[in-house]
Amino acid sequence: xxxxxxxxxxxxxxxxxxxxxxxxxxxxxxxxxxxxxxxxxxxxxxxxxxxxxxxxxxxxxxxxxxxxxxxx
Numbered sequence: 001x002x003x004x005x006x007x008x009x010x011x012x013x014x015x016x017x018x019x020x021x022x023x024x025x026x027x028x029x030x031x032x033x034x035x036x037x038x039x040x041x042x043x044x045x046x047x048x049x050x051x052x053x054x055x056x057x058x059x060x061x062x063x064x065x066x067x068x069x070x071x072x
Contacts, residue, residue, distance in 0.1 A: 002057075002067035009071050014048040025065065030056040 002017075009015055017027045019039040027036040027045050036045035038061065049055065049071040059065035 001065055002059075005066070006068045006070070009049055009069055011052055011071055012048065012050060013071070014046050015069060017045045019043050024061060026060045027057055028060050030058065035060075 007015065017036070017039070019025050019041055022041055024038040024040050026038055027034070027047075029035065033055065034047045034057075039045060049069065052071050055069040055071065057067050057069070
């Protein structure tokens with residue numbers, strides 16, 4: 001699972017995901033705004049949120065892994 005599953009950020013802020021699991025995972029926006037390659041243990045993916053809104057994301061390898069970023 002993504003931990004935390006929900007994050008609040010400010011416009012212009014960059015969010016970093018870190019894979020702390022022993023299995024590969026991806027980070028993909030439901031709306032196709034961003035998509036990482038498969039991240040191995042310890043690898044990161046970053047995305048800068050330049051507009052306010054609610055952004056939903058998931059792992060394409062494990063689609064039940066989901067999360068939300070709320071940008072103000």
